[in-house]
Amino acid sequence: MFMASSAPLHLSTLKIPIDLFVKTKYWSLTLGDLSFTDSSGNLVFKVEGQSFKSAPLPPNKRILVDAAGVALFSMYRHHNGSWEAFKGDDSADKQLVFRVERKFKSLTRTELNVIVVSENRGDINPSFEIKGCPFQRACTIYRGDSIVCQTSLMYKLGKAFVGRCKFRLTIFPGVDHALVVAFVVIFFDGRK
Numbered sequence: 001m002f003m004a005s006s007a008p009l010h011l012s013t014l015k016i017p018i019d020l021f022v023k024t025k026y027w028s029l030t031l032g033d034l035s036f037t038d039s040s041g042n043l044v045f046k047v048e049g050q051s052f053k054s055a056p057l058p059p060n061k062r063i064l065v066d067a068a069g070v071a072l073f074s075m076y077r078h079h080n081g082s083w084e085a086f087k088g089d090d091s092a093d094k095q096l097v098f099r100v101e102r103k104f105k106s107l108t109r110t111e112l113n114v115i116v117v118s119e120n121r122g123d124i125n126p127s128f129e130i131k132g133c134p135f136q137r138a139c140t141i142y143r144g145d146s147i148v149c150q151t152s153l154m155y156k157l158g159k160a161f162v163g164r165c166k167f168r169l170t171i172f173p174g175v176d177h178a179l180v181v182a183f184v185v186i187f188f189d190g191r192k
Contacts (some may be wrong), residue, residue, distance in 0.1 A: 018177075020044055020169040022151070022184070034188075036169065036181055043067045045181050062189065063089060064182050072178045073097060075186060081105075083186050098127070098179075100186050108133055114183060130187050137167040139187050141180060148172055149180045 020036045036045040048063045060077040071089035078084070083100040096117045104111040110133070113126035128148065132139025141149040149171045171180050 015173045017170050017172045020171065020177075020181070021154075021166060022169050023166045034185060045072075045178065047185050062185055064178065064185060066178070073182045075182060077186075077189065085182055085186075098182075100130075100183070103129075108135070110134055110139075110187070112183075112187060116179075128183065130183055132187065134188055137188070139184065141183055143175070146172075148175045149184070151184060 019039060021039070023035050023037070024033070034047040035043060038044055044067055046065050046067075048065060062075045062077075063071050064073040064075065065071050073085045073087065074089055074094075075083055075085045081102045085097045085100075087095040087097050098114055098116045101113050101115070102110075103113050109131070112130040114128035114130065116127040127143065129142045130139055131142070132151070137151055137153050139151050140147055149169065151167055151169050153167050169181070169184060171177055
C-alpha cells in the first residue's frame with residue numbers, strides 16, 4: 001500500500017543526479033536572462049540581468065532567484081574578469097559567498113577557479129574548478145577529483161543542426177544546486 005509523505009520533496013535531498021534544462025532568452029528585451037526548469041517544465045531558478053522594462057541593473061550584475069522570486073545570490077563581474085557572489089539581493093550587509101577567478105582562457109577553452117568563502121579566511125585553495133567550452137555549451141564542474149555538474153547541448157536524432165539556446169545541466173548528488181547554478185551562470189555569462 002502506498003503511503004503519502006507529509007514532508008515536501010526538495011531537489012537538493014535527492015541522492016540521484018537531476019537534470020535541469022537551461023534556456024536563454026535572446027528574443028526578449030532582457031539581456032542576460034536564463035531560466036532553469038525541471039523535466040516537467042516547472043521553473044526552478046531564474047537569472048535576472050540587465051532589463052529595459054524595469055529598473056535597470058548594472059551591466060556587470062546578475063541576480064539568481066528561485067521559483068518563488070526570492071533572491072539567492074547577487075553576482076558582480078569585475079573588469080579583470082573575476083566575479084564575486086553575495087548572499088541574497090542588495091542588502092546593506094553583503095555576505096560574500098564565493099569568488100571566481102579566471103585560470104585559463106583561449107578561443108575554444110575556458111577554465112575558472114571558484115573559492116568558496118568559509119570561516120577560515122586563510123584558505124586560498126580553489127573549492128571548485130570549472131572547465132569547458134562556452135560556445136559549445138559544455139562545461140564540467142569539479143570538486144577535487146569528483147565531477148559535481150556537467151552541461152551539454154540538447155541533441156536530437158536525425159537533426160544535423162543543434163540550437164544553442166537550450167541545453168541540459170546535470171547536477172550530481174552532494175552539492176547545493178543553487179550554488180552550482182550560480183557557477184554555470186558565471187561560466188556562460190556574455191557568451192552568445
